[in-house]
Amino acid sequence: MNFIFVSIQCDNGHIVCSTCSPKLRNKCWCSLPISSKHCKAIENLMLSIEISCPNAEHGCRVKISYIGNRKHEDECIYVLxxxxxxxxxxxxxxxxxxxxxxxxxxxxxxxxxxxxxxxxxxxxxxxxxxxxxxxxxxxxxxxxxxxxxxxxxxxxxxxxxxxxxxxxxxxxxxxxxxxxxxxxxxxxxxxxxxxxxxxxxxxxxxxxxxxxxxxxxxxxITPMMEISINMPGKIKIIPLRVKISDTIVNVKKKFFTRKGSQYTNNV
Ligand SMILES: [Zn+2]
Ligand SMILES: [Zn+2]
Ligand SMILES: [Zn+2]
Ligand SMILES: [Zn+2]
Structure with missing residues (x-):
């Protein structure tokens, strides 16, 4: 799902979203025409609202934008x-x-x-x-x-x-x-x-x-790689599957979510 919210307003300053405006025949409830002038303040406010991923109850901790880019929902690994x-x-x-x-x-x-x-x-x-x-x-x-x-x-x-x-x-x-x-x-x-x-x-x-x-x-397809981790006083070698497309953050996440991982995320 991906939709971009644009807020526009009438000359009285009443706010309408760009999706609803055509449904209202570009006329505000106060009867003034709705202009194409953006209301930046509202747009920024809406962009700052974050909600939990719909798969939060299955363990996803990602926050997604209420109105902005919802790409995560298509990529979430916590889907049923x-x-x-x-x-x-x-x-x-x-x-x-x-x-x-x-x-x-x-x-x-x-x-x-x-x-x-x-x-x-x-x-x-x-x-x-x-x-x-x-x-x-x-x-x-x-x-x-x-x-x-x-x-x-x-x-x-x-x-x-x-x-x-x-x-x-x-x-x-x-x-x-x-x-x-x-x-x-x-x-x-x-x-x-x-x-x-x-x-x-x-x-x-x-x-x-x-x-x-x-x-x-x-x-x-991806081979096992040995990741060495500097622990206080020793170096620990951990086998982990790493893809070419993996980022450092990904690899860290894989490491901490490994079955039976006894380490916490402070490396
Ligand atoms: Zn609307
Ligand atoms: Zn109005
Ligand atoms: Zn998710
Ligand atoms: Zn079953």
Missing amino acids: CYCPILGCGFAATSEVLSNHFSRKHRNSQIKFNYGHSFIVSLKSNDQAIVLQEENDGKLFILNNSTILLGNAVYICCIGPNSSESEYSYDILARSQTCKLKLQSFVKNVQQFTLATLPSELLVIPVGSSEPLKLEICISY
């Missing part, structure tokens, strides 16, 4: 993500959702580790198989749709739509006579649906053996 188990309906930030899944749906997922291949058996009428990473608990979904030519499979990740892709994946389908392989990037979805197919997927033709044995590997 939905549990992929049909009928569960649980919604939370992706991190809380991971914990929920580990506790409530313990046997509904296949566990894996980043960078290590694993085999998934897929029946042609399986629609979704949840994959959960052992260490960080991230949820991925192996989607399977029956299309005219056979089965269309791809992988997505449960997370904020706005975040850029952090993972790549390979799917390898093998029969006795041929091998099919897809290498792609994992897109985030906040809510899992079968409705729309992405442009990148692997089509496994009809007539392949049942159940399909898929060899899958999901990897981090």
Whole structure:
């Protein structure tokens, strides 16, 4: 959402916003015409009003301008993500959702580790198989749709739509006579649906053996980096994933929000 507030006034000094003025046929309630003269004082006052991000109740501490740039709302990482188990309906930030899944749906997922291949058996009428990473608990979904030519499979990740892709994946389908392989990037979805197919997927033709044995590997695009931190009296080396686009502030934030971080933000 992005709208710019402009306040204008009539010759009596009554204030109207530029969105409402045309609705009033550019005529103030006092019957004088509304001019296009800006009322800077009101504009500045409105700009200084800040409200909490709509995701504040889920942990976001960012303040956004009441009228100015609302870009944060599209980028907020505290948006709700939905549990992929049909009928569960649980919604939370992706991190809380991971914990929920580990506790409530313990046997509904296949566990894996980043960078290590694993085999998934897929029946042609399986629609979704949840994959959960052992260490960080991230949820991925192996989607399977029956299309005219056979089965269309791809992988997505449960997370904020706005975040850029952090993972790549390979799917390898093998029969006795041929091998099919897809290498792609994992897109985030906040809510899992079968409705729309992405442009990148692997089509496994009809007539392949049942159940399909898929060899899958999901990897981090960004490598692990070692960040050294000067602590009083010693230097501590901490492994952290850092992207090229990360700023110092971002990296600091990642460091302090790491699972089990015992440090407070005073470095
Ligand atoms: Zn208005
Ligand atoms: Zn007026
Ligand atoms: Zn936010
Ligand atoms: Zn659930």
